[in-house]
Amino acid sequence: MTDALSGVRVLDAATLFAGPLAATLLADFGAEVVKIEHPKGDPVRSHGAQRDGVGLWWKMLGRNKRAVTLYLGSPEGQELFRKLVADSDVVIENFRPGTLERWGLGYDELKKINPGLVLARVTGFGQTGPYSRRPGFGTLAEAMSGFAAITGEPDGPPTLPPFGLADGIAALTTAYAVMTALRARDATGEGQVVDLAIIEPILTLLGPQIITYDQLGELQARTGNRSHNNAPRNTYRTRDGGWVAISTSAQSIAERVMRLVGRPEFIDEPWFATGAERAKHADELDEAVGSWIAERDRDEVVRAFEEAEAAVAPIYTAADVMTDPQFDALGTIATVPDDELGPVKMQNVLFRLSRTPGRIESAGPPLGAHTAEILGRYGVGEADLDALREKGVIR
Ligand SMILES: CC(C)(COP(=O)(O)OP(=O)(O)OC[C@H]1O[C@@H](n2cnc3c(N)ncnc32)[C@H](O)[C@@H]1OP(=O)(O)O)[C@@H](O)C(=O)NCCC(=O)NCCSC(=O)C(=O)O
Structure with missing residues:
Protein backbone atom coordinates (compact mmCIF):
# COMPACT_ATOMS: atom_id res chain seq x y z
CA MET A 1 0.00 0.00 0.00
CA THR A 2 1.40 3.41 -0.87
CA ASP A 3 1.14 6.26 1.59
CA ALA A 4 -1.35 9.06 0.97
CA LEU A 5 1.47 11.52 0.23
CA SER A 6 4.11 9.17 -1.12
CA GLY A 7 6.16 10.87 -3.81
CA VAL A 8 5.61 14.34 -2.34
CA ARG A 9 8.95 15.90 -1.45
CA VAL A 10 9.10 18.70 1.08
CA LEU A 11 12.00 20.89 2.17
CA ASP A 12 11.35 22.17 5.68
CA ALA A 13 13.63 25.18 5.99
CA ALA A 14 11.58 26.67 8.83
CA THR A 15 12.41 27.05 12.51
CA LEU A 16 10.57 26.62 15.79
CA PHE A 17 6.92 25.59 15.56
CA ALA A 18 4.45 26.88 13.00
CA GLY A 19 6.32 26.08 9.76
CA PRO A 20 7.98 22.86 10.98
CA LEU A 21 4.76 21.44 12.44
CA ALA A 22 3.09 21.85 9.03
CA ALA A 23 5.91 19.75 7.55
CA THR A 24 5.47 17.16 10.32
CA LEU A 25 1.80 16.79 9.40
CA LEU A 26 2.77 16.10 5.79
CA ALA A 27 5.52 13.66 6.81
CA ASP A 28 3.03 11.70 8.93
CA PHE A 29 1.17 10.73 5.75
CA GLY A 30 4.23 9.71 3.78
CA ALA A 31 5.71 12.89 2.28
CA GLU A 32 9.52 12.79 2.24
CA VAL A 33 10.47 15.73 4.43
CA VAL A 34 14.03 16.99 4.51
CA LYS A 35 14.64 19.41 7.34
CA ILE A 36 17.16 22.07 6.35
CA GLU A 37 18.83 23.45 9.46
CA HIS A 38 21.31 26.12 10.36
CA PRO A 39 24.54 24.29 11.34
CA LYS A 40 23.84 25.48 14.91
CA GLY A 41 20.50 23.66 14.84
CA ASP A 42 16.89 24.79 14.97
CA PRO A 43 16.38 26.59 18.32
CA VAL A 44 13.53 24.17 18.98
CA ARG A 45 16.13 21.49 19.73
CA SER A 46 17.01 23.28 22.95
CA HIS A 47 13.51 24.59 23.68
CA GLY A 48 11.79 23.24 26.79
CA ALA A 49 12.35 19.91 28.50
CA GLN A 50 15.49 17.90 27.74
CA ARG A 51 16.46 14.37 28.69
CA ASP A 52 20.20 13.66 28.78
CA GLY A 53 20.70 16.81 26.69
CA VAL A 54 18.21 15.69 24.03
CA GLY A 55 15.31 18.07 23.32
CA LEU A 56 12.01 16.27 23.80
CA TRP A 57 9.88 18.67 21.76
CA TRP A 58 12.18 18.15 18.78
CA LYS A 59 11.63 14.38 19.05
CA MET A 60 7.99 15.05 18.21
CA LEU A 61 8.36 17.96 15.80
CA GLY A 62 11.19 16.29 13.88
CA ARG A 63 9.50 12.92 13.55
CA ASN A 64 9.60 11.20 10.16
CA LYS A 65 12.03 13.88 8.91
CA ARG A 66 15.58 13.68 7.58
CA ALA A 67 17.94 16.20 9.17
CA VAL A 68 20.35 18.11 6.93
CA THR A 69 22.48 21.07 8.01
CA LEU A 70 22.94 23.80 5.41
CA TYR A 71 23.89 27.43 5.98
CA LEU A 72 21.75 29.33 3.49
CA GLY A 73 23.70 32.55 3.98
CA SER A 74 26.66 31.06 2.03
CA PRO A 75 27.00 30.68 -1.76
CA GLU A 76 27.69 26.96 -1.32
CA GLY A 77 24.59 26.51 0.84
CA GLN A 78 22.49 28.44 -1.67
CA GLU A 79 23.76 26.33 -4.58
CA LEU A 80 22.96 23.08 -2.80
CA PHE A 81 19.56 24.42 -1.76
CA ARG A 82 18.76 25.18 -5.42
CA LYS A 83 19.63 21.59 -6.30
CA LEU A 84 17.32 20.29 -3.58
CA VAL A 85 14.56 22.64 -4.77
CA ALA A 86 14.80 21.25 -8.30
CA ASP A 87 13.74 17.85 -6.93
CA SER A 88 11.11 19.09 -4.46
CA ASP A 89 7.39 19.77 -4.58
CA VAL A 90 7.20 22.04 -1.56
CA VAL A 91 9.44 24.41 0.40
CA ILE A 92 8.23 25.57 3.82
CA GLU A 93 10.09 28.56 5.28
CA ASN A 94 9.48 31.09 8.03
CA PHE A 95 12.13 33.74 7.46
CA ARG A 96 11.04 37.34 7.60
CA PRO A 97 9.97 38.72 4.21
CA GLY A 98 13.06 39.61 2.20
CA THR A 99 15.41 37.08 3.82
CA LEU A 100 15.09 34.43 1.09
CA GLU A 101 15.43 37.19 -1.51
CA ARG A 102 18.60 38.45 0.22
CA TRP A 103 20.02 34.94 -0.27
CA GLY A 104 19.00 34.86 -3.96
CA LEU A 105 16.38 32.25 -3.11
CA GLY A 106 13.16 34.25 -3.63
CA TYR A 107 10.24 32.67 -5.43
CA ASP A 108 11.14 34.25 -8.77
CA GLU A 109 14.51 32.51 -8.61
CA LEU A 110 13.18 29.21 -7.33
CA LYS A 111 10.41 28.94 -9.90
CA LYS A 112 12.99 29.22 -12.68
CA ILE A 113 14.50 26.04 -11.28
CA ASN A 114 11.17 24.34 -10.59
CA PRO A 115 7.99 25.90 -12.05
CA GLY A 116 5.81 23.45 -10.10
CA LEU A 117 7.23 24.48 -6.71
CA VAL A 118 4.85 25.38 -3.89
CA LEU A 119 6.62 27.87 -1.61
CA ALA A 120 4.87 28.13 1.76
CA ARG A 121 5.96 31.31 3.56
CA VAL A 122 4.96 31.40 7.21
CA THR A 123 5.45 34.76 8.91
CA GLY A 124 4.05 36.63 11.87
CA PHE A 125 2.29 39.31 9.82
CA GLY A 126 2.30 38.26 6.15
CA GLN A 127 4.41 39.20 3.14
CA THR A 128 2.95 42.71 2.72
CA GLY A 129 1.73 45.56 4.92
CA PRO A 130 3.31 47.92 7.45
CA TYR A 131 4.17 45.19 10.00
CA SER A 132 5.45 42.59 7.55
CA ARG A 133 9.14 43.08 8.44
CA ARG A 134 8.54 42.67 12.16
CA PRO A 135 9.71 39.47 13.84
CA GLY A 136 6.63 37.49 14.80
CA PHE A 137 5.67 34.92 17.41
CA GLY A 138 2.44 33.09 18.10
CA THR A 139 2.10 35.12 21.28
CA LEU A 140 1.75 38.32 19.25
CA ALA A 141 -1.00 36.67 17.16
CA GLU A 142 -2.83 35.60 20.32
CA ALA A 143 -2.67 39.27 21.37
CA MET A 144 -3.56 40.93 18.06
CA SER A 145 -6.28 38.54 16.89
CA GLY A 146 -8.52 39.42 19.81
CA PHE A 147 -8.00 36.04 21.49
CA ALA A 148 -6.36 37.44 24.65
CA ALA A 149 -8.94 40.22 25.02
CA ILE A 150 -11.78 37.70 25.43
CA THR A 151 -9.82 35.16 27.50
CA GLY A 152 -9.50 35.35 31.28
CA GLU A 153 -11.57 36.36 34.27
CA PRO A 154 -13.81 39.46 33.95
CA ASP A 155 -11.79 41.33 36.59
CA GLY A 156 -8.41 39.89 35.53
CA PRO A 157 -5.97 40.74 32.77
CA PRO A 158 -6.21 39.54 29.14
CA THR A 159 -4.80 36.02 29.14
CA LEU A 160 -2.37 34.16 26.89
CA PRO A 161 -2.47 30.38 26.44
CA PRO A 162 0.44 28.50 28.05
CA PHE A 163 1.32 26.73 24.79
CA GLY A 164 1.73 27.64 21.11
CA LEU A 165 -1.91 27.96 20.21
CA ALA A 166 -1.64 30.42 17.30
CA ASP A 167 1.46 28.63 15.99
CA GLY A 168 -0.37 25.30 16.06
CA ILE A 169 -3.38 26.72 14.25
CA ALA A 170 -1.03 28.32 11.70
CA ALA A 171 0.67 24.95 11.20
CA LEU A 172 -2.62 23.16 10.54
CA THR A 173 -3.57 25.92 8.13
CA THR A 174 -0.22 25.77 6.36
CA ALA A 175 -0.61 22.03 5.81
CA TYR A 176 -4.07 22.68 4.36
CA ALA A 177 -2.73 25.52 2.19
CA VAL A 178 0.08 23.34 0.86
CA MET A 179 -2.36 20.54 -0.02
CA THR A 180 -4.63 23.08 -1.76
CA ALA A 181 -1.72 24.48 -3.77
CA LEU A 182 -0.53 20.95 -4.66
CA ARG A 183 -4.02 20.12 -5.92
CA ALA A 184 -3.87 23.20 -8.18
CA ARG A 185 -0.33 22.29 -9.25
CA ASP A 186 -1.47 18.78 -10.19
CA ALA A 187 -4.18 20.30 -12.38
CA THR A 188 -2.05 22.98 -14.06
CA GLY A 189 1.59 22.00 -13.53
CA GLU A 190 2.22 25.41 -11.96
CA GLY A 191 3.31 26.07 -8.41
CA GLN A 192 2.55 29.15 -6.35
CA VAL A 193 3.34 31.03 -3.15
CA VAL A 194 1.42 30.42 0.07
CA ASP A 195 1.42 33.62 2.17
CA LEU A 196 0.50 32.50 5.67
CA ALA A 197 0.40 35.16 8.41
CA ILE A 198 0.22 33.66 11.93
CA ILE A 199 -2.09 36.54 12.99
CA GLU A 200 -4.85 35.32 10.63
CA PRO A 201 -5.85 31.66 11.13
CA ILE A 202 -6.50 32.14 14.86
CA LEU A 203 -8.81 35.00 13.96
CA THR A 204 -10.89 32.64 11.84
CA LEU A 205 -11.20 30.23 14.75
CA LEU A 206 -12.46 32.99 17.02
CA GLY A 207 -15.81 32.63 15.27
CA PRO A 208 -18.40 35.39 15.05
CA GLN A 209 -16.38 38.17 16.77
CA ILE A 210 -15.97 40.26 13.63
CA ILE A 211 -19.47 39.86 12.19
CA THR A 212 -21.00 40.54 15.62
CA TYR A 213 -19.08 43.79 15.96
CA ASP A 214 -19.90 44.69 12.37
CA GLN A 215 -23.62 44.06 12.70
CA LEU A 216 -24.30 44.92 16.36
CA GLY A 217 -21.30 46.95 17.51
CA GLU A 218 -20.87 44.46 20.38
CA LEU A 219 -17.57 43.23 21.77
CA GLN A 220 -17.30 40.00 23.73
CA ALA A 221 -16.28 40.50 27.36
CA ARG A 222 -14.04 38.15 29.34
CA THR A 223 -16.14 35.54 31.17
CA GLY A 224 -13.55 33.18 32.66
CA ASN A 225 -14.70 29.60 32.12
CA ARG A 226 -18.23 30.69 31.40
CA SER A 227 -19.77 31.09 27.95
CA HIS A 228 -21.99 33.78 26.48
CA ASN A 229 -23.91 31.11 24.65
CA ASN A 230 -24.91 28.61 27.30
CA ALA A 231 -25.01 27.76 31.01
CA PRO A 232 -24.25 25.73 33.00
CA ARG A 233 -20.83 25.75 31.39
CA ASN A 234 -17.81 25.82 33.69
CA THR A 235 -15.23 23.76 35.54
CA TYR A 236 -16.37 22.27 38.85
CA ARG A 237 -14.40 20.78 41.73
CA THR A 238 -15.29 17.26 42.85
CA ARG A 239 -15.24 15.88 46.40
CA ASP A 240 -11.95 14.04 45.89
CA GLY A 241 -10.16 17.17 44.64
CA GLY A 242 -10.57 16.44 40.92
CA TRP A 243 -12.17 18.70 38.36
CA VAL A 244 -14.73 18.23 35.63
CA ALA A 245 -15.98 20.44 32.80
CA ILE A 246 -19.50 20.56 31.52
CA SER A 247 -21.19 22.23 28.58
CA THR A 248 -24.85 22.58 27.68
CA SER A 249 -24.81 23.96 24.15
CA ALA A 250 -27.80 21.75 23.27
CA GLN A 251 -31.10 22.40 25.09
CA SER A 252 -31.67 18.65 25.57
CA ILE A 253 -28.39 18.33 27.44
CA ALA A 254 -29.10 21.37 29.65
CA GLU A 255 -32.42 19.78 30.71
CA ARG A 256 -30.79 16.41 31.44
CA VAL A 257 -28.14 18.10 33.60
CA MET A 258 -30.73 19.89 35.74
CA ARG A 259 -32.75 16.67 36.22
CA LEU A 260 -29.56 14.78 37.13
CA VAL A 261 -28.57 17.30 39.80
CA GLY A 262 -32.09 17.20 41.25
CA ARG A 263 -33.12 20.71 40.14
CA PRO A 264 -35.76 20.10 37.42
CA GLU A 265 -37.66 23.25 38.47
CA PHE A 266 -35.14 25.36 36.53
CA ILE A 267 -36.33 23.76 33.28
CA ASP A 268 -39.74 25.41 33.68
CA GLU A 269 -38.31 28.91 33.99
CA PRO A 270 -39.04 30.90 30.80
CA TRP A 271 -35.39 32.01 30.61
CA PHE A 272 -34.18 28.39 30.58
CA ALA A 273 -35.44 27.93 27.02
CA THR A 274 -32.35 29.38 25.26
CA GLY A 275 -28.62 29.09 25.86
CA ALA A 276 -28.05 32.84 25.74
CA GLU A 277 -30.76 33.46 28.39
CA ARG A 278 -29.46 30.62 30.55
CA ALA A 279 -26.03 32.26 30.34
CA LYS A 280 -27.49 35.34 32.10
CA HIS A 281 -28.42 33.07 35.02
CA ALA A 282 -25.02 31.39 35.24
CA ASP A 283 -24.61 32.19 38.96
CA GLU A 284 -27.74 30.22 39.98
CA LEU A 285 -27.09 27.37 37.57
CA ASP A 286 -23.42 27.03 38.55
CA GLU A 287 -24.43 26.98 42.21
CA ALA A 288 -26.95 24.18 41.62
CA VAL A 289 -24.63 22.07 39.50
CA GLY A 290 -21.46 22.88 41.46
CA SER A 291 -22.91 21.91 44.84
CA TRP A 292 -24.14 18.54 43.47
CA ILE A 293 -20.73 17.84 41.94
CA ALA A 294 -18.88 18.90 45.10
CA GLU A 295 -20.58 16.08 47.03
CA ARG A 296 -19.31 13.37 44.69
CA ASP A 297 -15.96 11.97 43.54
CA ARG A 298 -14.80 12.64 40.01
CA ASP A 299 -15.39 9.14 38.64
CA GLU A 300 -18.85 9.03 40.21
CA VAL A 301 -19.77 12.37 38.56
CA VAL A 302 -18.55 11.20 35.15
CA ARG A 303 -20.48 7.91 35.49
CA ALA A 304 -23.69 9.67 36.54
CA PHE A 305 -23.48 12.12 33.63
CA TYR A 316 -7.05 15.63 32.58
CA THR A 317 -3.33 16.08 32.75
CA ALA A 318 -0.97 14.45 30.24
CA ALA A 319 -0.64 11.57 32.72
CA ASP A 320 -4.40 10.91 32.60
CA VAL A 321 -4.48 11.10 28.78
CA MET A 322 -1.90 8.32 28.62
CA THR A 323 -4.03 5.88 30.62
CA ASP A 324 -7.54 6.73 29.41
CA PRO A 325 -9.37 3.83 27.68
CA GLN A 326 -10.91 6.06 24.99
CA PHE A 327 -7.56 7.44 23.88
CA ASP A 328 -6.21 3.89 24.17
CA ALA A 329 -8.95 2.56 21.87
CA LEU A 330 -8.24 5.30 19.32
CA GLY A 331 -4.49 4.73 19.44
CA THR A 332 -3.99 8.42 20.20
CA ILE A 333 -0.59 7.92 21.78
CA ALA A 334 2.11 6.25 19.69
CA THR A 335 5.29 4.59 20.89
CA VAL A 336 8.14 5.46 18.57
CA PRO A 337 11.60 3.84 18.55
CA ASP A 338 14.50 6.25 18.96
CA ASP A 339 18.25 5.64 18.86
CA GLU A 340 19.00 8.37 21.40
CA LEU A 341 16.25 7.82 23.98
CA GLY A 342 14.85 4.34 23.33
CA PRO A 343 11.07 4.08 22.87
CA VAL A 344 9.34 7.47 23.24
CA LYS A 345 5.63 8.19 23.52
CA MET A 346 4.02 11.07 21.64
CA GLN A 347 0.73 12.09 20.04
CA ASN A 348 -0.04 9.88 17.07
CA VAL A 349 -0.95 11.13 13.57
CA LEU A 350 -3.81 13.62 13.61
CA PHE A 351 -6.57 11.50 12.09
CA ARG A 352 -7.23 8.00 10.79
CA LEU A 353 -7.46 7.33 7.06
CA SER A 354 -9.08 3.94 6.41
CA ARG A 355 -7.04 2.95 3.37
CA THR A 356 -3.80 4.95 3.57
CA PRO A 357 -3.24 5.61 7.27
CA GLY A 358 -0.38 7.77 8.48
CA ARG A 359 2.40 6.45 10.68
CA ILE A 360 5.41 7.50 12.69
CA GLU A 361 8.54 5.61 11.74
CA SER A 362 11.16 7.62 13.58
CA ALA A 363 11.47 10.40 16.13
CA GLY A 364 13.35 13.65 15.47
CA PRO A 365 16.89 12.76 14.33
CA PRO A 366 20.13 14.24 15.68
CA LEU A 367 21.43 17.42 14.03
CA GLY A 368 22.80 16.66 10.57
CA ALA A 369 22.04 12.93 10.79
CA HIS A 370 21.16 12.77 7.09
CA THR A 371 23.41 15.49 5.65
CA ALA A 372 25.77 13.03 3.94
CA GLU A 373 22.94 10.83 2.67
CA ILE A 374 20.84 13.63 1.18
CA LEU A 375 23.68 15.78 -0.19
CA GLY A 376 25.24 12.57 -1.53
CA ARG A 377 22.35 12.41 -3.99
CA TYR A 378 23.79 15.53 -5.58
CA GLY A 379 27.28 14.19 -5.93
CA VAL A 380 28.62 15.63 -2.67
CA GLY A 381 31.31 13.17 -1.53
CA GLU A 382 33.36 12.79 1.66
CA ALA A 383 36.01 15.32 0.61
CA ASP A 384 33.31 17.86 -0.35
CA LEU A 385 31.61 17.34 3.01
CA ASP A 386 34.89 18.06 4.80
CA ALA A 387 35.36 21.25 2.79
CA LEU A 388 31.79 22.37 3.47
CA ARG A 389 32.25 21.61 7.17
CA GLU A 390 35.46 23.60 7.20
CA LYS A 391 33.60 26.63 5.81
CA GLY A 392 30.72 26.26 8.30
CA VAL A 393 28.17 25.46 5.58
CA ILE A 394 27.29 22.14 7.21
CA ARG A 395 28.11 20.65 10.57
C1 LIG B 1 11.61 33.57 14.11
C2 LIG B 1 12.00 35.01 13.73
C3 LIG B 1 11.39 35.96 14.77
C4 LIG B 1 13.54 35.11 13.77
O1 LIG B 1 13.90 36.38 13.31
P1 LIG B 1 15.39 36.72 12.82
O2 LIG B 1 16.35 36.08 13.77
O3 LIG B 1 15.48 38.19 12.64
O4 LIG B 1 15.56 35.90 11.44
P2 LIG B 1 15.12 36.15 9.90
O5 LIG B 1 13.72 35.72 9.69
O6 LIG B 1 15.46 37.51 9.47
O7 LIG B 1 16.02 35.07 9.17
C5 LIG B 1 17.46 35.11 9.16
C6 LIG B 1 18.01 34.19 10.20
O8 LIG B 1 17.54 32.87 10.01
C7 LIG B 1 18.39 32.00 10.77
N1 LIG B 1 18.46 30.71 10.07
C8 LIG B 1 17.70 29.65 10.36
N2 LIG B 1 17.97 28.62 9.55
C9 LIG B 1 18.95 29.02 8.73
C10 LIG B 1 19.69 28.39 7.69
N3 LIG B 1 19.46 27.13 7.33
N4 LIG B 1 20.63 29.09 7.07
C11 LIG B 1 20.87 30.37 7.41
N5 LIG B 1 20.22 31.03 8.39
C12 LIG B 1 19.26 30.37 9.05
C13 LIG B 1 19.71 32.72 10.92
O9 LIG B 1 19.89 32.98 12.27
C14 LIG B 1 19.49 34.00 10.12
O10 LIG B 1 20.10 35.09 10.72
P3 LIG B 1 21.46 35.71 10.12
O11 LIG B 1 22.48 34.61 10.28
O12 LIG B 1 21.69 36.89 10.99
O13 LIG B 1 21.20 36.05 8.68
C15 LIG B 1 11.54 35.38 12.30
O14 LIG B 1 12.14 34.47 11.40
C16 LIG B 1 10.05 35.38 12.09
O15 LIG B 1 9.34 36.33 12.42
N6 LIG B 1 9.53 34.32 11.46
C17 LIG B 1 8.11 34.20 11.08
C18 LIG B 1 7.20 33.88 12.25
C19 LIG B 1 7.58 32.59 12.96
O16 LIG B 1 7.58 31.51 12.38
N7 LIG B 1 7.89 32.74 14.24
C20 LIG B 1 8.29 31.64 15.09
C21 LIG B 1 7.10 30.81 15.46
S1 LIG B 1 7.39 30.10 17.03
C22 LIG B 1 6.65 31.09 18.18
O17 LIG B 1 5.76 31.77 17.87
C23 LIG B 1 7.11 31.08 19.60
O18 LIG B 1 8.19 30.59 19.89
O19 LIG B 1 6.37 31.64 20.42
Missing part, protein backbone atom coordinates in the same frame (compact mmCIF):
# COMPACT_ATOMS: atom_id res chain seq x y z
CA GLU A 306 -22.85 9.24 31.26
CA GLU A 307 -25.89 7.33 32.55
CA ALA A 308 -28.01 10.50 32.24
CA GLU A 309 -26.68 11.08 28.71
CA ALA A 310 -25.44 14.52 29.72
CA ALA A 311 -22.09 15.91 28.57
CA VAL A 312 -19.13 15.94 30.93
CA ALA A 313 -15.37 15.48 30.78
CA PRO A 314 -12.83 15.02 33.54
CA ILE A 315 -10.10 17.64 33.49
